[in-house]
Amino acid sequence: MADLYVALVHHPVYNKHHKVITSSVTNIDVHDIARSCRTYGVKAFYVVTPVAALRALVRRIMRHWRDGEGRDYNPTRTEALDLVRLEPSLEGVGISIERETGALPAVICTTARLRPEAVPFSKLAADLRSPGPARLLLLGTGWGLTDELFQHADETLEPLAPGGDYNHLSVRAAAAIILDRLKGTR
């Protein structure tokens, strides 16, 4: 089985006017996606933002749930947050995974829009069941990952609802469904 890592990208992403921006970190994204990652056996969940103050904020939230009252109140939250790692850039994520696994991961982009290079979920699910390099799944915030990231990625996953008339899931919901399709037993 190949290891799966997840990164929630706050830069570079688009805003609604297709400008490249840094989106702000949403507390509930960290909690929800950490729980989904824990459920489906993801090795680590990277929250990627160049803003040091936001990384410090997430660190403080994690400390609350890891030590002190948070751990007593809700240990399952602590357990999920143990998967969270903070990095200023995707380059840092690559280096961190290389340090852990001995090689750079293959990078998989996700998108709500159909792209010509997209591969089906079944393909990546099968890849993850076979031996191979670690995979790093990129989730975009704001209005999505930039074209530059797609150009440099190893693969792009097909959208969740390619035939549908509405493709505006929250990133929390999309992350959960993507992990279930890739790693859920059914």
Added chain:
Amino acid sequence: MADLYVALVHHPVYNKHHKVITSSVTNIDVHDIARSCRTYGVKAFYVVTPVAALRALVRRIMRHWRDGEGRDYNPTRTEALDLVRLEPSLEGVGISIERETGALPAVICTTARLRPEAVPFSKLAADLRSPGPARLLLLGTGWGLTDELFQHADETLEPLAPGGDYNHLSVRAAAAIILDRLKGTR
């Protein structure tokens, strides 16, 4: 095809000490689950709470996104929130669906714990593709739906990760995965 309705239940649910309580309504649950319902063709999404002040709060949020600035800023959010209906009790939900479809719905409970009566996702997915009564899917908040609800339900869905060692997804994530398994095209 049978119609699918979803209800997010804030009473009766358990707290962590297995006491029956009324949980508070979380703004982000309404937004996220409405988007997931819109994506997967759910007919309506009921937010069920006996607390009139909380129903009024949700109504105010919906108004913000339906009229005024919200609609201009993010019309996809408006479109999802158009599915949201507020009811003080599950009895009210049943009456509302009966008024719309001519019959009471079959009630389907969801749970993170394995129960002897649970049916597989594939069974309900097949049922939804066949003609039949409307189905009402109950999602619990807090520490889950009460035993009384399971006893009165027509069916209970199996947990998402019956073999896993961690079953603590957020209700937002669980709702998204459940709808994808029941209504996603794959």
